[in-house]
Amino acid sequence: MEKMPKTSPDPTDFAHVRAWVFDLDNTLYPHHINLFAQIDRNMTAYVQQLLQLEPAEARALQKQYYHEHGTTLQGLMLHHGIDPDGFLEQAHAIDYSALLPDPALGDAIKALPGRKFIFTNGSVPHAQAAARALGILDHFDDVFDIVAAGYLPKPASATYDKFASLHKIDTAHAAMFEDLPRNLQVPKALGMRTVLLVPRNLEAVVLERWERPTTEDDHIDYVTDDLAAFLTGIMAA
């Protein structure tokens, strides 16, 4: 039998955790909100404009860069030498109105003991806008974004090291929450508790191959489709 990740939290598994690290997109808000679809469209439009491609070609190239380099941005910087700031601004020019205040999530994050961080391959302005719309921004100590990462995205191990060293995080006393299985490999190797966020109704949702958990993902401790309920479960004594 493969070891399968657990779904309901055992509070004793998290009793030692003093740093709580959250990815942003499809983690702090659920996949079905589909906010990332807007960013995705903006990135495709950027690639299309930059390289004068047909929409389908631009889309294919964008996805190739995302897959090979962790972000579309990293691929565009490596292969086309683009200005990252202009790209990030255009990619994140989106409508946040689909994000509504989530007081249950805010209360759950607030109750966690220790420091809380957002660690995103997006930008600080995007993370702040999203977290503000969710009504949870004030509960975080800081946002570590792709600029702070020197544009080297998760899952590069150097980026996790940079994040942990900047904030003096003892990774043996930390937990990471993410929606991409591959972004939890390094955290697990660093001794962090790892929690994968999956879409509700997972089997019916269309995901890229590398976005879907498999039985080989033994670096994932827990899987959940409800972050607020999961965090509340951690604190239930």
Ligand SMILES: [Mg+2]
């Ligand atoms: Mg994400």
